[in-house]
Amino acid sequence: MWDGVYVYEIERLARGDTIDQGIVAQTFQYSGTLIYTPMRTFDPASEADSEYFEFGLFMSRREYKTTRRRLMAGRDASHAEGKYLGSRRPFGYNRVKLKGEKGWSLEIIPEEAAYIRWAADVYLNGAEKTDPETGEITRVPAGAHYIADHFNALGLRTTCGNLWTPGSVRQLLKGPVIAGKVQWYKFETKIQMVDGQRKKVRLPSDKYSVVEGRHQAILDEETCARLSAAFRSHKAPVSDKKKITCALSGLVKCAICGKAM
Numbered sequence: 234m235w236d237g238v239y240v241y242e243i244e245r246l247a248r249g250d251t252i253d254q255g256i257v258a259q260t261f262q263y264s265g266t267l268i269y270t271p272m273r274t275f276d277p278a279s280e281a282d283s284e285y286f287e288f289g290l291f292m293s294r295r296e297y298k299t300t301r302r303r304l305m306a307g308r309d310a311s312h313a314e315g316k317y318l319g320s321r322r323p324f325g326y327n328r329v330k331l332k333g334e335k336g337w338s339l340e341i342i343p344e345e346a347a348y349i350r351w352a353a354d355v356y357l358n359g360a361e362k363t364d365p366e367t368g369e370i371t372r373v374p375a376g377a378h379y380i381a382d383h384f385n386a387l388g389l390r391t392t393c394g395n396l397w398t399p400g401s402v403r404q405l406l407k408g409p410v411i412a413g414k415v416q417w418y419k420f421e422t423k424i425q426m427v428d429g430q431r432k433k434v435r436l437p438s439d440k441y442s443v444v445e446g447r448h449q450a451i452l453d454e455e456t457c458a459r460l461s462a463a464f465r466s467h468k469a470p471v472s473d474k475k476k477i478t479c480a481l482s483g484l485v486k487c488a489i490c491g492k493a494m
Contacts, residue, residue: 237267243275243286244293254290261286311336312417315447323410324392325349325451339410339448346451348389349411352380353452356406357459377402396490407464409443412457413450416443 238261240246246268247257261268261277268275268286275282308318316336322328325346326339359372360379377399384397391401409416418440422433452460485494 235264235266237269237274239269242270242272243268243289244296247290247293250294254287254294258283258287258290309417312415312442313444315415315445317410317415317446317448318417322392323408324405325411326448331447339446341449341451348384349405349451352384352402353406353456353460355380357456357463398492403464406460410446410448411451412454413446413448414443415446415448416441418442 247254265278275286277283277286312318317339327342328337329340331338355375360375361370362373363370380402381397381399418438420435421438422435424431425434483493487494
């Protein structure tokens with residue numbers, strides 16, 4: 234369909250892996266499409282130009298890996314200094330630019346921090362309940378379901394704009410950010426071969442790291458330790474080794490929030 238493709242330099246045509254480079258090279262070669270650059274015109278049908286083209290793609294992939302390695306080294310250094318690397322703010326904080334240096338940190342939002350402290354108190358000590366007859370206030374056991382329902386009733390939303398769920402409440406109280414720490418490499422994306430096809434999967438990383446952050450903690454160390462102990466003492470109602478046998482699993486969804494039921 235096309236006589237040629239204009240590109241600033243031949244290395245810009247592909248920076249993928251070996252398979253991607255092969256697909257690009259074969260596409261130009263078999264279609265007879267020329268490659269126009271400011272320096273010269275390449276004809277992939279020519280053996281000499283084809284070799285130069287393949288070598289250029291190889292060098293571009295190498296340059297990409299070098300650049301990525303430098304970026305990751307910079308992120309690792311920033312993490313070691315306690316800077317916040319996330320692109321989205323966590324609940325309870327605002328992302329703020331550090332003055333006089335590169336990187337970001339966090340600043341407490343008092344209103345949201347108050348909700349976090351309330352949630353931690355309810356999870357550890359139970360929710361307050363007033364006796365309608367005597368007016369006496371007592372504490373009754375309450376967990377993530379109660380906290381999520383309370384947040385949603387107040388109109389609170391997660392930083393993604395979603396309704397609160399028991400899982401998101403636990404993730405909030407488990408997170409190291411509210412304890413004044415920052416985490417990195419909690420998960421990493423790996424490529425696995427599934428039924429002969431490449432598939433990206435997100436798995437826990439063996440390079441997971443938590444360090445002291447540059448921001449102020451919302452909860453003190455004692456409260457965070459009690460929360461960690463409480464989470465460790467809770468056991469899943471169903472073993473992870475058991476297979477899902479319900480025919481409707483993953484098919485029935487809530488009409489309000491869209492979550493799987």
